[in-house]
Amino acid sequence: MYELLLHAGVPERRYGRVKQTLMAITGMVGVEYAEHVLVFQKPTAPAPAPGTLKRQRQGDVMKANVLMRLVAEVDHGPDPSRPAHEAKAAQRWSTYLIDTPEPGDDRQVTQRTSFTTPLPGMDQEQAQKHLEAQGYTYSYDYVMKSERYTYRYIQISLQRFYKHGEEEPLSNDCLMAALIRVEDSANGMREATEMLKQLRADLRGVCDLEVVARDWLDVRVR
Numbered sequence: 001m002y003e004l005l006l007h008a009g010v011p012e013r014r015y016g017r018v019k020q021t022l023m024a025i026t027g028m029v030g031v032e033y034a035e036h037v038l039v040f041q042k043p044t045a046p047a048p049a050p051g052t053l054k055r056q057r058q059g060d061v062m063k064a065n066v067l068m069r070l071v072a073e074v075d076h077g078p079d080p081s082r083p084a085h086e087a088k089a090a091q092r093w094s095t096y097l098i099d100t101p102e103p104g105d106d107r108q109v110t111q112r113t114s115f116t117t118p119l120p121g122m123d124q125e126q127a128q129k130h131l132e133a134q135g136y137t138y139s140y141d142y143v144m145k146s147e148r149y150t151y152r153y154i155q156i157s158l159q160r161f162y163k164h165g166e167e168e169p170l171s172n173d174c175l176m177a178a179l180i181r182v183e184d185s186a187n188g189m190r191e192a193t194e195m196l197k198q199l200r201a202d203l204r205g206v207c208d209l210e211v212v213a214r215d216w217l218d219v220r221v222r
Contacts, residue, residue, distance in 0.1 A: 043135030
């Protein structure tokens with residue numbers, strides 16, 4: 001699966017205008033989501049044996065340039081009608097593996113590969129042990145709260161980030177992400193790119209969607 005993206009920073013003072021514009025062009029009210037994200041360091045790849053063929057190393061090369069996240073979608077806010085233990089049980093964990101765009105990429109949109117694997121029936125402890133058994137090491141976690149809109153095939157989200165367990169965001173500014181997921185199809189990639197370019201044009205003067213620098217997206221744990 002491929003993800004094509006554009007991003008924009010949204011200062012707090014412009015948040016209201018951006019939100020109104022998204023409601024106008026999508027014809028919908030943003031849907032609130034919250035995700036608890038645990039980030040893991042990649043497994044350490046073994047040293048190659050002398051004479052190892054390149055194709056035998058492809059799996060380790062992939063691991064060297066990825067971010068593994070353990071993600072649970074949770075309630076956006078407290079629900080007085082739902083007991084705390086039920087809300088915890090309702091969390092749906094999955095692994096989310098993404099690569100980092102290569103340096104010098106001059107594409108019109110950010111492109112990366114992603115793999116999502118649901119972990120049905122697992123709670124946080126079980127899901128974490130599942131990754132640790134594969135050689136991944138827990139690094140840090142955060143909560144992302146977002147408002148999501150759908151525009152054609154584009155998922156648009158206004159995101160704020162929190163330390164787990166805290167009510168105040170790390171910043172009152174937010175990040176806009178516009179994302180399309182496509183299969184491995186040349187035609188699909190071209191169409192998705194054109195859709196994102198059209199959205200960028202529609203939002204011109206309100207916010208500037210752009211291809212962000214690789215270092216900005218490079219969130220691998222060092």
